[in-house]
Amino acid sequence: MQLLTVTEFMKYAPFFGCMISVKYPQMEASVRKTMANLGMELVDLQGFSCCPDPIYFKATDKLTWMTLAARNITIAEEAGLDLVTMCSGCTATLSEANFHLKHDPELKEKVNQRLKKIGKEYKGTVSVRHIVTVLRDDLGIEKVKASVKKPLNLKVAIHYGCHLLKPSEIMRVDDPDHPTILERLFEAAGAETVKHEKQVLCCGKACTHEEIPEKMTFDVLSSIKKSGADFMGLICPTCFDEFDLGQINLSRKFSVDLKVPIIYYFQYLGLSQGLSPEDVGLHLHKTKADEMLKKIS
Amino acid sequence: MKPVNFKFRHKLNTIIGGEAHNFCYQCGACVGDCPAALYSPAFNPRNILLMALLGDEESLVGPDSVIWDCTNCNTCYERCPQAVRPVEVIIALKNISFGKGTNPPGVKSILDSVKETGRTVKTSSLSDRRRKELGLKEISIVPLEELKKLLE
Numbered sequence: 001m002q003l004l005t006v007t008e009f010m011k012y013a014p015f016f017g018c019m020i021s022v023k024y025p026q027m028e029a030s031v032r033k034t035m036a037n038l039g040m041e042l043v044d045l046q047g048f049s050c051c052p053d054p055i056y057f058k059a060t061d062k063l064t065w066m067t068l069a070a071r072n073i074t075i076a077e078e079a080g081l082d083l084v085t086m087c088s089g090c091t092a093t094l095s096e097a098n099f100h101l102k103h104d105p106e107l108k109e110k111v112n113q114r115l116k117k118i119g120k121e122y123k124g125t126v127s128v129r130h131i132v133t134v135l136r137d138d139l140g141i142e143k144v145k146a147s148v149k150k151p152l153n154l155k156v157a158i159h160y161g162c163h164l165l166k167p168s169e170i171m172r173v174d175d176p177d178h179p180t181i182l183e184r185l186f187e188a189a190g191a192e193t194v195k196h197e198k199q200v201l202c203c204g205k206a207c208t209h210e211e212i213p214e215k216m217t218f219d220v221l222s223s224i225k226k227s228g229a230d231f232m233g234l235i236c237p238t239c240f241d242e243f244d245l246g247q248i249n250l251s252r253k254f255s256v257d258l259k260v261p262i263i264y265y266f267q268y269l270g271l272s273q274g275l276s277p278e279d280v281g282l283h284l285h286k287t288k289a290d291e292m293l294k295k296i297s
Numbered sequence: 298m299k300p301v302n303f304k305f306r307h308k309l310n311t312i313i314g315g316e317a318h319n320f321c322y323q324c325g326a327c328v329g330d331c332p333a334a335l336y337s338p339a340f341n342p343r344n345i346l347l348m349a350l351l352g353d354e355e356s357l358v359g360p361d362s363v364i365w366d367c368t369n370c371n372t373c374y375e376r377c378p379q380a381v382r383p384v385e386v387i388i389a390l391k392n393i394s395f396g397k398g399t400n401p402p403g404v405k406s407i408l409d410s411v412k413e414t415g416r417t418v419k420t421s422s423l424s425d426r427r428r429k430e431l432g433l434k435e436i437s438i439v440p441l442e443e444l445k446k447l448l449e
Contacts, residue, residue: 018417019417022416025427025428025433029433044437046437047437047443048437049416050411050415052411052417053411056407056417057408058391059392059394060392060408061392062312062313062314064447067447068411071443114447118446162369166370166374167375202332204332204336205368207333208403209337211337
């Protein structure tokens with residue numbers, strides 16, 4: 001019997017979600033381009049909707065939220081592929097729904113009653129995983145490192161974001177209070193990681209009153225500024241929204257000059273693999289990365 | 298002191314994750330690392346759970362309720378020794394608030410956007426152009442008829 005090579009196992013159904021596909025397509029482009037360089041196959045499936053959103057949509061009715069999430073999962077089940085998510089929000093919704101539906105037969109029955117209306121059935125046969133866990137656990141950090149053509153040696157201060165890690169009993173990604181996964185991946189991509197005080201603070205985006213996220217965002221960015229990092233590295237488009245665009249609003253409102261470029265992990269990996277700043281869409285960011293790019297040109 | 302509103306508590310019990318409010322013994326482990334509590338003195342997850350135990354419907358699901366300042370960070374879910382998962386109780390309360398129409402307007406617009414387009418962020422000629430410039434395929438189509446049936 002011939003054994004399958006590792007790459008033959010590595011097929012995933014990508015779930016890009018709304019924020020990335022529509023608002024920040026540079027994230028989708030950088031994921032697709034870097035995955036191709038890593039020899040990982042993304043099999044695009046048709047028919048996905050919004051995950052749906054784990055904050056506001058979930059706030060309307062949890063059962064409907066779970067039903068729409070289950071519908072998305074059934075598309076991957078029909079194809080027999082694990083779902084890979086690139087947005088922490090989609091990761092939260094699809095992982096939570098998958099976990100509860102796998103563990104609660106009564107809930108599964110309720111959701112399947114609803115799915116019957118469209119001829120679908122949730123079975124519980126696939127996993128949902130954030131793409132960074134696929135790099136660490138399936139591909140391996142060494143292979144990420146081997147894909148780097150020119151280490152840029154820039155200093156990164158990481159913002160973890162909440163939904164990659166918590167609830168840890170569902171996510172099972174890392175130690176939720178002292179995570180290392182993003183440090184390991186940024187280092188593999190040739191960056192130097194620097195610690196900062198507010199590494200695991202929330203971005204605050206979900207709060208209704210804007211004073212709370214404003215203060216949080218300001219504190220996180222100030223903490224990064226103090227660390228001497230060249231940029232903030234993250235993996236969540238919602239946190240990105242809060243820090244990239246949010247930073248411009250903060251500067252106007254409080255007359256502060258923060259200027260911390262916000263870079264999605266796969267954009268940095270792309271640069272290290274030899275892609276240009278335009279290839280990974282850095283020119284689309286509100287907070288310009290010019291100073292950072294001068295160091296590597 | 299007002300009597301406990303058990304009717305409201307029973308209603309909370311019927312929503313996914315709402316029934317766990319019964320197990321809160323008010324230890325306060327949820328407060329220490331709560332970012333919303335750190336940044337807003339008005340927000341305190343232990344207090345929200347106490348109000349839930351008392352069935353304080355008016356404060357919890359009335360207009361301008363403090364529940365909408367939860368960051369949804371799930372830290373209280375990590376810390377709670379009773380598996381109350383305060384964040385999930387808070388979201389169950391939000392479900393009740395939505396049913397009464399006392400939610401912030403942004404919640405309804407997200408639901409409407411998903412109903413109309415299948416997405417929380419609507420596509421535009423700008424987003425289509427950006428995708429093209431980055432070498433991406435046209436955005437996939439959401440089967441809205443299926444969503445409609447599930448959202449009825």
